[in-house]
Amino acid sequence: xxxxxxxxxxxxxxxxxxxxxxxxxxxxxxxxxxxxxxxxxxxxxxxxxxxxxxxxxxxxxxxxxxxxxxxxxxxxxxxxxxxxxxxxxxxxxxxxxxxxxxxxxxxxxxxxxxxxxxxxxxxxxxxxxxxxxxxxxxxxxxxxxxxxxxxxxxxxxxxxxxxxxxxxxxxxxxxxxxxxxxxxxxxxxxxxxxxxxxxxxxxxxxxxxxxxxxxxxxxxxxxxxxxxxxxxxxxxxxxxxxxxxxxxxxxxxxxxxxxx
Amino acid sequence: xxxxxxxxxxxxxxxxxxxxxxxxxxxxxxxxxxxxxxxxxxxxxxxxxxxxxxxxxxxxxxxxxxxxxxxxxxxxxxxxxxxxxxxxxxxxxxxxxxxxxxxxxxxxxxxxxxxxxxxxxxxxxxxxxxxxxxxxxxxxxxxxxxxxxxxxxxxxxxxxxxxxxxxxxxxxxxxxxxxxxxxxxxxxxxxxxxxxxxxxxxxxxxxxxxxxxxxxxxxxxxxxxxxxxxxxxxxxxxxx
Numbered sequence: 001x002x003x004x005x006x007x008x009x010x011x012x013x014x015x016x017x018x019x020x021x022x023x024x025x026x027x028x029x030x031x032x033x034x035x036x037x038x039x040x041x042x043x044x045x046x047x048x049x050x051x052x053x054x055x056x057x058x059x060x061x062x063x064x065x066x067x068x069x070x071x072x073x074x075x076x077x078x079x080x081x082x083x084x085x086x087x088x089x090x091x092x093x094x095x096x097x098x099x100x101x102x103x104x105x106x107x108x109x110x111x112x113x114x115x116x117x118x119x120x121x122x123x124x125x126x127x128x129x130x131x132x133x134x135x136x137x138x139x140x141x142x143x144x145x146x147x148x149x150x151x152x153x154x155x156x157x158x159x160x161x162x163x164x165x166x167x168x169x170x171x172x173x174x175x176x177x178x179x180x181x182x183x184x185x186x187x188x189x190x191x192x193x194x195x196x197x198x199x200x201x202x203x204x205x206x207x208x209x210x211x212x213x214x215x216x217x218x219x220x221x222x223x224x225x226x227x228x229x230x231x232x233x234x235x236x237x238x239x240x241x242x243x244x245x246x247x248x249x250x251x252x253x254x255x256x257x258x259x260x
Numbered sequence: 261x262x263x264x265x266x267x268x269x270x271x272x273x274x275x276x277x278x279x280x281x282x283x284x285x286x287x288x289x290x291x292x293x294x295x296x297x298x299x300x301x302x303x304x305x306x307x308x309x310x311x312x313x314x315x316x317x318x319x320x321x322x323x324x325x326x327x328x329x330x331x332x333x334x335x336x337x338x339x340x341x342x343x344x345x346x347x348x349x350x351x352x353x354x355x356x357x358x359x360x361x362x363x364x365x366x367x368x369x370x371x372x373x374x375x376x377x378x379x380x381x382x383x384x385x386x387x388x389x390x391x392x393x394x395x396x397x398x399x400x401x402x403x404x405x406x407x408x409x410x411x412x413x414x415x416x417x418x419x420x421x422x423x424x425x426x427x428x429x430x431x432x433x434x435x436x437x438x439x440x441x442x443x444x445x446x447x448x449x450x451x452x453x454x455x456x457x458x459x460x461x462x463x464x465x466x467x468x469x470x471x472x473x474x475x476x477x478x479x480x481x482x483x484x485x486x487x488x489x490x491x492x493x494x495x496x497x498x499x500x
Contacts, residue, residue: 076442
């Protein structure tokens, strides 16, 4: 018994000490701990890959900060930032007025349209009329969830919210959903997979609402870290002009995802 | 079948290594949490049995609250609000803020939850010892600590073991709840592997087998411990 207790105490102390040592001088950049291709997803060796991971490396190199990618649950990613578990969010988070009340954002680094996908063979549009009576899936605490509630909430039979985008896609493929609303690029990645090819297609882009859908994706930061924000803004501008941004994007996309 | 084995192979592009990494993380949390729980439980049981009225009331509040609130909710509270509170305390004391790793937070959360349950298990077990044995220890002039080590702990162990082994099995599976805070234990890495490869059946079955494996191995160990604790006596409440 005594030995058990001793080792418990030692294990606890070691845990705390290890945690303390890792805190020095590194910027922890949070991404959602879920596959979100082509932006960020884990590969078989446990490493994170994707456009946003390459972007993070480029921006951090430009800003001369040492960044460590830290996977965090998406629905807790803002609390993780404010409670200092992470120092920045590069998780395809759109800049919205609602989120800006809690955290600060850098300038946008990409902006893509929002789309609705559904099963092949059923014809409908990404409009309130088209989605009438349907079951719509979205990811929890995203701009898409807010948008769907405002525009489609009154007409659809149900809006189902999922922890991860992948789970929503799965339920669409298995027929529990009639439609899924999300960012066009990540939906495209699903539609390009074998499973997506077999079942579904794009039904159209939704009507824009900057108030909800935001002004593109930015790096989420704590409000007080203004120096870091300036650093990142300068770095984003620099990689946009020196061609690094385009070089990274070319290996993932056939068009410019920066948007207008 | 070949494709399935390929997906589960230990090195990239197979995900077997990632799954095993998750298993190790799960076991670390379960083990650390369980030991911390035992520590809290021993103190808690002692406090409930022999503490003053204030200590007893405080412990009653602790066990009631922890056992009354879903573990998922506790994990969310302790992980997010807990870190914030620790850092605010550190700031008040003029110390730099610490970063609580997922592992440390996980061990702490599971430990607090397990502590409440093991307090009750151990308290019940101590109460099951015939009072004459403890009185005899006192009559021999043993100090309370010596009596605890030589009489109370060994005598209560047979009564506590069934409850404690249950708690261990629960601890191993409670680690799956840490997936919600993004801690890379077995369940979360399984979901990531399944989501990336779309091979849901393969990976969830593999994870199920790993969890089952923990339980089977644990059962062997528990049986060995029980055998040792019960040496020289008939099994309480049943045949030897």
